[in-house]
Amino acid sequence: MSVLPNHLKYAESHEWVYINESGEAVVGITDFAQESLGDLMAAHLPEVGTDISQGEEIMSLESVKAASDIFAPLSGEIVEVNTELEDEPELVNDEPYDGGWLFKIAPHDASELDNLLSDQDYQAMIDQ
Incomplete structure (x- = not known):
């Protein structure tokens, strides 16, 4: 069972x-997602200043298994990216809800x- 903080909202x-x-x-990304991806090798982060719409593909993560697209859970402007992931993409695996933002x-x-989904609704979705 994945760890799901209840103060977060979740996208399908x-x-x-x-x-x-x-x-x-x-x-x-959720703990479930990082476990599914496996060990991350690269994070292709979006550009600061990019305007995005909810549900739009915004970046990708590459793991030993596959590349995975990441979608914007909300519309808005990218104001910051986690540059630590450029050198340490494994932070997403190690700390998906903290240092791996x-x-x-x-x-x-x-x-x-x-x-978006509550923690209970997201858990029910991944349990199916």
Whole structure:
């Protein structure tokens, strides 16, 4: 069973998101997703300043098994990327909910969070 913090919202495409104290949406992938991918070899991060729409492909992660597209859980502008992943993509494997975050978005409409899953709903989805 994967670890699922209950303060996060989850996308069906296995990204998590929360709004931090600065009003930015912090995005990563779930423990379930990183386990499925296996050992990460590279993170192809988005460009700061990129405007994205909810559900849009924004970046990819490469593992020993495959490359996986990462989708934006919210619409907005990329305001920061986790540059540590350029040298240490395995942070996503080691700390998927902490040091392995991927990017931050200045959301256009925080109500888009309502389109995402709770921890219980996400767990039910991956259990199927």
